Amino acid sequence: MIHSLGLDIGGANLKISYVSSDEKKIKYKKIITRYFPIWRRGKNRLLPTLRETLSYLPFKKYDIIAVTMTAELSDIYFDKKEGVNHILDTLVKIFPEDAIKVLNVRGELLPVDDARRKYIEVASANWYATGWFTSKLAKNAIIIDIGSTTTSIIVVHNGIVYAKGLNDLEKLRYGELVYTGALRTNLAAIVHEVPYKDEMIPISSEYFAQSADINLILGNISEEQYIVDTPDGRGTSYEECLARIARVICGDLNILTEEDIIEIAKYIYNQQVKQVIKGLERLIRNITFNIKEYKAYLAGIGGSFLGREALEKVGFKNIYELERYIGYDASAALPSYALAVMGIEYYKKGV
Amino acid sequence: MIHSLGLDIGGANLKISYVSSDEKKIKYKKIITRYFPIWRRGKNRLLPTLRETLSYLPFKKYDIIAVTMTAELSDIYFDKKEGVNHILDTLVKIFPEDAIKVLNVRGELLPVDDARRKYIEVASANWYATGWFTSKLAKNAIIIDIGSTTTSIIVVHNGIVYAKGLNDLEKLRYGELVYTGALRTNLAAIVHEVPYKDEMIPISSEYFAQSADINLILGNISEEQYIVDTPDGRGTSYEECLARIARVICGDLNILTEEDIIEIAKYIYNQQVKQVIKGLERLIRNITFNIKEYKAYLAGIGGSFLGREALEKVGFKNIYELERYIGYDASAALPSYALAVMGIEYYKKGV
Structure with a gap:
């Protein structure tokens, strides 16, 4: 052996x-x-x-x-x-x-x-x-x-x-390398603006939320798979992920609805898919x-x-x-x- | 009185x-x-x-x-x-x-x-x-x-x-608010790619360098004005700022020259000016x-x-x-x- x-x-x-x-x-x-x-x-x-x-x-x-x-x-x-x-x-x-x-x-x-x-x-x-x-x-x-x-x-x-x-x-x-990942990527490094009430809003540049928050909200990962530190040191519950994403446009759960935040999450997720696509296209070229x-x-x-x-x-x-x-x-x-x-x-x- | x-x-x-x-x-x-x-x-x-x-x-x-x-x-x-x-x-x-x-x-x-x-x-x-x-x-x-x-x-x-x-x-x-500043802004929140050897290279999404590094290199601020923490906990000398910026494309001072890094710094600085311009245009609209x-x-x-x-x-x-x-x-x-x-x-x- x-x-x-x-x-x-x-x-x-x-x-x-x-x-x-x-x-x-x-x-x-x-x-x-x-x-x-x-x-x-x-x-x-x-x-x-x-x-x-x-x-x-x-x-x-x-x-x-x-x-x-x-x-x-x-x-x-x-x-x-x-x-x-x-x-x-x-x-x-x-x-x-x-x-x-x-x-x-x-x-x-x-x-x-x-x-x-x-x-x-x-x-x-x-x-x-x-x-x-x-x-x-x-x-x-x-x-x-x-x-x-x-x-x-x-x-x-x-x-x-x-x-x-x-x-x-x-x-x-x-x-061959795209600096984007499923858990730790700062949302401000993926997008510069997000949709909110039928228009695009520029976002905060702070490290308020990360890709794990998006992926948990969208059901791509479970709480057990959220194995990294959270940006705010809080937990990994659905509500805590929502709150982190809300802060990206300086909002909180008193200001934004769950639907608002899911729309933002979907947009950012799609932009992250585009980052991977850009890498693939660069490689194929x-x-x-x-x-x-x-x-x-x-x-x-x-x-x-x-x-x-x-x-x-x-x-x-x-x-x-x-x-x-x-x-x-x-x-x-x-x-x-x-x-x-x-x-x-x-x-x-x-x- | x-x-x-x-x-x-x-x-x-x-x-x-x-x-x-x-x-x-x-x-x-x-x-x-x-x-x-x-x-x-x-x-x-x-x-x-x-x-x-x-x-x-x-x-x-x-x-x-x-x-x-x-x-x-x-x-x-x-x-x-x-x-x-x-x-x-x-x-x-x-x-x-x-x-x-x-x-x-x-x-x-x-x-x-x-x-x-x-x-x-x-x-x-x-x-x-x-x-x-x-x-x-x-x-x-x-x-x-x-x-x-x-x-x-x-x-x-x-x-x-x-x-x-x-x-x-x-x-x-x-x-009326643009989330970009002269010292603490993560460079990955300003740009997604930078020029290097006549082409644009996608960057790391880590918090490797910030706007103060750019502004010190370009002479916009002095070391005394660099009053915030550095992303890597190192000092605020010209060379340490260069090293942080190099890391943004996964390089270091053994791989990139000072000229390479200054070119990158100028590009990011101009993109940050554009962020302020976009805010002004949004306001004027x-x-x-x-x-x-x-x-x-x-x-x-x-x-x-x-x-x-x-x-x-x-x-x-x-x-x-x-x-x-x-x-x-x-x-x-x-x-x-x-x-x-x-x-x-x-x-x-x-x-």
């Missing part, structure tokens, strides 16, 4: 997937997503939080720990170099250094020393694991992974992960093959609604939810799960 | 103006602006912070304390009713209740009991004081007051404050007289750059900076200063 851990150290969430497998197939898996906004909790909390989260796993010994990260972009670090090094410093305090392998943007699993030297190519490489996993499902495919904060769009072409951008800046440029004929997969907490709507509107026809194959937990934490599986393949080849 | 205090309890700043005046004219004034983000410090810090700030004034006895507020909109309060009441609860612990008068949206100074009952009309009434002060300068005028967070546009017509909107929601609707011929005044920390550019582009010709008449401190804290002066007039009439 091979015991593999996949770690995705994100800026907002820690995602940990444990997979054990014999020579033929996966025998057991356990996935944990832990909300950990590193810029708020502080980088020194990373070590104890990781330790505590790992304690929830039923197994303590791993043959390989495959790691990817996006937390290095957080402004708790001055630059990516500081971020990558601090995250690796933390991991070597928990795991034997030899067992840690760090994913880079070409799909290689690097030893820690190498990863430190090549910090630019291990920064925000998590999308590669998602693409690699998708390539096991179809020779030609596209996958949209919509998490709490961001949307990744990855193409598989002739069995190979096909990416134009190799860092976040390039990915924004080529439509830069490739020559007819990707709309490819199989399209959905992952992440926002895949089944935001991702599906965007793909359908752009003209994709064969759309599949990854959840059906690997379960909701693995789909919602896809890069970490994909990486744990990748770790098993790597370990098999190595021995 | 009459001793008057004007208090503007904002969501991000406490502004306190002390004015003493004899029968004829103002003899002494002292203005204090104290950064106090109530949603971060907590509402229980309001009382000690106010007490401490007042201790910097050389005089301790006031005949009248004229009060206005916008902090009631902060999401530290569930709704405006809770906010207004908590702010008034705090003030009666410091001052004799009889001396406190609360401004409403019709320019009346209400006793505390009345203000509690009429909480909707004392909420965010600070613009009235600004308008009233402007009406002392010209019979027909417009004033743009651009603070750290918001832009107020107030019209004086035939000597009277002429406002279509009586609360923040209506003011957004009529262009709703009035029948030819306001472009009116005298135009600038106030607030952003008046002299953002406000001036917007007014000039819309076609105003007679533009004056209030700073020249009342000094920078009073202009930057205008509602509180105007209110202190209004308090003196009120007190004179009363006795």
Whole structure:
């Protein structure tokens, strides 16, 4: 049996997937997503939080720990170099250094020393694991992974992960990364105005409400799926979400009706779908093959609604939810799960 | 001698103006602006912070304390009713209740009991004081007051404050309030994309940088004027502002050059000017007289750059900076200063 851990150290969430497998197939898996906004909790909390989260796993010994990260972009670090090094410093305090392998943007699993030297190519490489996993499902495919904060769009072409951008800046440029997510996106970063009483009203620029408020009101997510902090520190009930959205035009529940707020929520949701569509269009503009004929997969907490709507509107026809194959937990934490599986393949080849 | 205090309890700043005046004219004034983000410090810090700030004034006895507020909109309060009441609860612990008068949206100074009952009309009434002060300068005028967070546009017509909107929601609707400011505005709430290497790149939706970073880079404000918290908790040096702006497209100072970032800053600044212009156009659309011929005044920390550019582009010709008449401190804290002066007039009439 091979015991593999996949770690995705994100800026907002820690995602940990444990997979054990014999020579033929996966025998057991356990996935944990832990909300950990590193810029708020502080980088020194990373070590104890990781330790505590790992304690929830039923197994303590791993043959390989495959790691990817996006937390290095957080402004708790001055630059990516500081971020990558601090995250690796933390991991070597928990795991034997030899067992840690760090994913880079070409799909290689690097030893820690190498990863430190090549910090630019291990920064925000998590999308590669998602693409690699998708390539096991179809020779030609596209996958949209919509998490709490961001949307990744990855193409598989002739069995190979096909990416134009190799860092976040390039990915924004080529439509492979859209900085919009199902939970944490500030509504003021999605729209500048909203409908109210038959006209468009400019909105407040404060962080009064986020995409989770919209998605809860519209029934796209449940209260259990609202796993991030609320902007006002209040709860995640239907009424509290309504109140946050009302404040976006400086209103409250004494001034706006439920219907007013639902109309605003629907408008903002549609604009967020358009953000994903714009990303898809940007991506399609830069490739020559007819990707709309490819199989399209959905992952992440926002895949089944935001991702599906965007793909359908752009003209994709064969759309599949990854959840059906690997379960909701693995789909919602896809890069970490994909990486744990990748770790098993790597370990098999190595021995 | 009459001793008057004007208090503007904002969501991000406490502004306190002390004015003493004899029968004829103002003899002494002292203005204090104290950064106090109530949603971060907590509402229980309001009382000690106010007490401490007042201790910097050389005089301790006031005949009248004229009060206005916008902090009631902060999401530290569930709704405006809770906010207004908590702010008034705090003030009666410091001052004799009889001396406190609360401004409403019709320019009346209400006793505390009345203000509690009429909480909707004392909420965010600070613009009235600004308008009233402007009406002392010209019979027909417009004033743009651009603070750290918001832009107020107030019209004086035939000597009277002429406002279509009586609360923040209506003011957004009529262009009298634009939710953009010189220091605290999230850049992701101003633009969705920025220029980089001859094309437009979509940006991150995180709170990575704010308008103060842009304005410092472009020389519109000095480091001393950067009085608000930075998004990343780092300093306000030129280089630290550059780094924050770079992060908006997921870059850092190893990836982007100073020239790249200055180009981005200029673009975002121009888009912010456009936000103010849109507000002005919205306002002009709703009035029948030819306001472009009116005298135009600038106030607030952003008046002299953002406000001036917007007014000039819309076609105003007679533009004056209030700073020249009342000094920078009073202009930057205008509602509180105007209110202190209004308090003196009120007190004179009363006795």
